[in-house]
Amino acid sequence: MTLPEIKPEQAISLENVTYQYPKSTSRLSFPQWQVAQGERLFLYGPSGSGKTTLLNLLAGILTPDTGSVELLGKPFSGLSEGKRDKFRARHIGVVFQQFNLVSHLTVAQNIALAAHFAGGSQPGREQLVALIHALQLPAEVLIKQASQLSVGQQQRVAIARALINQPEILLVDEPTSALDADARDAFMRLLTELCEQHHTTLIFVSHDQSLSQYLDKSVALSAITTAAEASSC
Amino acid sequence: MLMSFALSSLRSRGKSLALTFLALLISVSVLLSVEHVRLQAQESFNRTVSDVDLIVGAPSGQLNLMLYTVFRMGSPTNNISYASYEMLQQHPQVNWAIPISLGDAHHGYRVLGTNQQYFDHYKFGNKQPLVFSQGESFKGVFGAVLGADVASALNYKLGDDIVIAHGLGAVSFQNHDDSPFTVTGILAPTGTPVDKTVHVSLQGIEAMHLPHAQLDSVLELPDTLTNPAVQPDSVTAVMVGLTSKFATFTLQRELNNYDDDRLMAILPGVALTEMWQMMSSVENLLRFISLLIMLSSLFGLSTMLLASMQQREKEIAVLRIIGAGAGTIFRLILVEAMLLAGAASVTAVALVSGVFAVAKEWLASHYGMFISANLLTLHTALVVGAIMLATLICSLLPAIDAYRGAINQRL
Numbered sequence: 257m258t259l260p261e262i263k264p265e266q267a268i269s270l271e272n273v274t275y276q277y278p279k280s281t282s283r284l285s286f287p288q289w290q291v292a293q294g295e296r297l298f299l300y301g302p303s304g305s306g307k308t309t310l311l312n313l314l315a316g317i318l319t320p321d322t323g324s325v326e327l328l329g330k331p332f333s334g335l336s337e338g339k340r341d342k343f344r345a346r347h348i349g350v351v352f353q354q355f356n357l358v359s360h361l362t363v364a365q366n367i368a369l370a371a372h373f374a375g376g377s378q379p380g381r382e383q384l385v386a387l388i389h390a391l392q393l394p395a396e397v398l399i400k401q402a403s404q405l406s407v408g409q410q411q412r413v414a415i416a417r418a419l420i421n422q423p424e425i426l427l428v429d430e431p432t433s434a435l436d437a438d439a440r441d442a443f444m445r446l447l448t449e450l451c452e453q454h455h456t457t458l459i460f461v462s463h464d465q466s467l468s469q470y471l472d473k474s475v476a477l478s479a480i481t482t483a484a485e486a487s488s489c
Numbered sequence: 490m491l492m493s494f495a496l497s498s499l500r501s502r503g504k505s506l507a508l509t510f511l512a513l514l515i516s517v518s519v520l521l522s523v524e525h526v527r528l529q530a531q532e533s534f535n536r537t538v539s540d541v542d543l544i545v546g547a548p549s550g551q552l553n554l555m556l557y558t559v560f561r562m563g564s565p566t567n568n569i570s571y572a573s574y575e576m577l578q579q580h581p582q583v584n585w586a587i588p589i590s591l592g593d594a595h596h597g598y599r600v601l602g603t604n605q606q607y608f609d610h611y612k613f614g615n616k617q618p619l620v621f622s623q624g625e626s627f628k629g630v631f632g633a634v635l636g637a638d639v640a641s642a643l644n645y646k647l648g649d650d651i652v653i654a655h656g657l658g659a660v661s662f663q664n665h666d667d668s669p670f671t672v673t674g675i676l677a678p679t680g681t682p683v684d685k686t687v688h689v690s691l692q693g694i695e696a697m698h699l700p701h702a703q704l705d706s707v708l709e710l711p712d713t714l715t716n717p718a719v720q721p722d723s724v725t726a727v728m729v730g731l732t733s734k735f736a737t738f739t740l741q742r743e744l745n746n747y748d749d750d751r752l753m754a755i756l757p758g759v760a761l762t763e764m765w766q767m768m769s770s771v772e773n774l775l776r777f778i779s780l781l782i783m784l785s786s787l788f789g790l791s792t793m794l795l796a797s798m799q800q801r802e803k804e805i806a807v808l809r810i811i812g813a814g815a816g817t818i819f820r821l822i823l824v825e826a827m828l829l830a831g832a833a834s835v836t837a838v839a840l841v842s843g844v845f846a847v848a849k850e851w852l853a854s855h856y857g858m859f860i861s862a863n864l865l866t867l868h869t870a871l872v873v874g875a876i877m878l879a880t881l882i883c884s885l886l887p888a889i890d891a892y893r894g895a896i897n898q899r900l
Contacts, residue, residue: 344810352806355803
């Protein structure tokens with residue numbers, strides 16, 4: 257991985273960010289929140305508390321109504337939509353709860369597609385095999401259609417897909433909710449190991465606090481939002 | 490990348506895709522066939538007669554005269570005198586004049602009485618003259634020259650004796666049994682009504698209408714056209730070629746005001762155009778219907794794409810999250826629609842060409858329609874281009890839907 261010459265201290269920095277839900281009066285605000293580079297953060301909170309909205313803001317799918325989102329020292333929320341798409345493709349990896357892959361493409365094609373949108377060179381076969389191997393999957397899955405894999409396999413391929421462009425930031429949303437306990441443990445170990453190897457900043461969102469043991473630090477979503485309500489009201 | 494993704498996505502939606510493809514294929518095929526038949530019919534129509542400057546007959550309507558002289562359809566109303574034909578032949582502005590005498594049939598094929606002028610000057614298509622595939626033109630009273638279709642359909646050879654019936658039906662009670670004709674020549678196919686005509690001499694037409702006793706006396710004499718008993722006194726019409734095209738209107742006026750006989754002269758080009766305009770309402774109706782079919786299948790395509798948006802929400806979310814812009818999603822839907830319509834168009838061109846290649850003979854022999862199987866024309870390209878454009882417009886709605894969905898997509 258090629259690191260920038262002057263490495264910004266903060267991977268993520270939110271400044272006075274507010275977001276008003278459309279067709280609703282409820283509003284989310286994040287007055288001040290920073291995540292350091294290489295940090296692996298567990299973010300928990302009950303359903304409906306705005307975890308997913310926060311991830312949408314971080315991924316640039318949503319833009320804040322006020323304030324700014326800075327990623328890797330860049331004013332991310334101020335970029336045009338096209339530039340945000342490009343930035344997301346190159347610097348941010350995302351793994352959802354489920355359905356991370358395009359079901360009618362093979363695993364190799366799914367990974368190649370992510371590389372395509374990042375504008376980088378297509379991954380070679382050795383690179384793919386190495387990545388798949390690191391995720392403890394057999395090399396044959398590369399030529400299988402995504403829909404033929406088990407959910408556990410799909411989630412691991414999703415990590416491979418998210419990591420192929422060696423993103424600085426990895427956003428993960430309840431990735432283990434469809435997995436059983438054993439698979440969950442294996443998945444969490446792999447995820448944190450890979451992030452550590454690549455020095456990737458990891459934001460792991462879940463309502464299941466038992467998962468916090470796998471990560472460096474855990475933060476309740478309420479801790480970064482409630483302060484906002486107090487100061488803004 | 491967009492292309493291969495679209496292909497893979499289309500493949501994954503096999504059944505609904507196959508049905509949409511079939512609907513498109515059928516409608517594009519119908520549209521192409523109608524357009525092709527329309528153009529080919531017009532061409533085959535316009536090539537029936539060439540190089541004739543005036544057609545002269547008894548006063549009726551110009552369409553009527555055109556129908557029975559050129560298309561050999563309908564029945565002639567009145568004849569003009571043979572003297573008028575001779576007048577035309579000797580007219581200084583007339584280069585050649587072909588007499589035509591109609592009114593009889595042989596097994597449903599029209600019998601046309603004429604003379605050597607017909608074989609020398611009658612032209613079709615792009616000024617192509619008539620060519621004998623076998624034999625030669627008749628020399629005596631009882632010779633017959635067959636059109637290509639007549640010879641092949643009735644299986645006649647040179648030297649066969651044929652019997653010509655009075656009247657136009659395929660079966661006639663009044664067969665001219667005593668006046669047998671001998672096949673002296675067979676014409677090469679022309680793709681025009683000439684192929685369906687039996688040509689005999691003017692004198693032959695006279696001979697078969699003679700009373701029994703008189704006919705016997707004619708048959709006893711040597712078979713020459715100069716036999717006084719069978720000299721024609723009238724013809725149905727005359728096709729005229731002029732020495733100079735500039736004389737056309739002068740001569741037409743002169744003939745319409747001719748004192749010794751009641752004549753009417755028409756310009757074949759003008760009459761053909763008028764006839765084609767009559768057919769154009771049918772033609773427009775056909776086009777309209779095929780356009781409606783096309784439109785409904787395009788809506789089908791649009792519906793299919795719209796319906797698939799629901800199931801593809803996840804796929805689009807994945808694309809968005811790996812950095813595909815909303816514009817990419819928009820283009821993806823358009824590319825899919827275009828691939829589908831493009832594949833349907835190519836298949837339709839192949840299918841319609843194949844059908845016409847097979848049905849060509851049958852259409853020509855049963856309907857006198859001479860349709861080429863070559864669909865690769867500029868017009869086809871224009872039709873396919875219009876279809877693609879219409880597809881583009883019809884798939885804008887699902888594409889915009891996908892674009893909006895992509896923008897509002899949450900993780």
